[in-house]
Amino acid sequence: MISRSDIKIMVLDDEPALLKLIQSYLEDEGFQVYLFSDASDCLEKVKKICPHLIILDLVMPALSGLAFLKKLREEDKELPVIILSAFTGDLTQDEMEAIRHYRVRDIISKSLDIKDSSFRIQKVLRDHYDF
8 A cells, every 4th residue: 555645746737836836735735746847858757756647738848748648658558647737628629539548547627626636636546556
């Protein structure tokens, strides 16, 4: 059984203020949090950090969230991923198909309803790990 304080979560987004907000929230919940604003840098660190969960934005400069997912799944087919999006209702059919194909566990709105987001993040972790 894994303890909450052992759980490592990588968060990838290009908005510094949002990253800090998510970090504060997740650390208050007792998780270890690693922040990234560059998808390529985040991808390089996955093997070193060995996260239990990745939360990522779809719209990123340079390497998009979907391109990140494709590369991640070439290396790790099971690592839980949650999409963080400002436009959850505006995802295209192609984006939704890619999200299903890459086995994304959930999509969370950037509006960050803390109670709902906490429930959904913990559900993904509980479903994948004995936590």
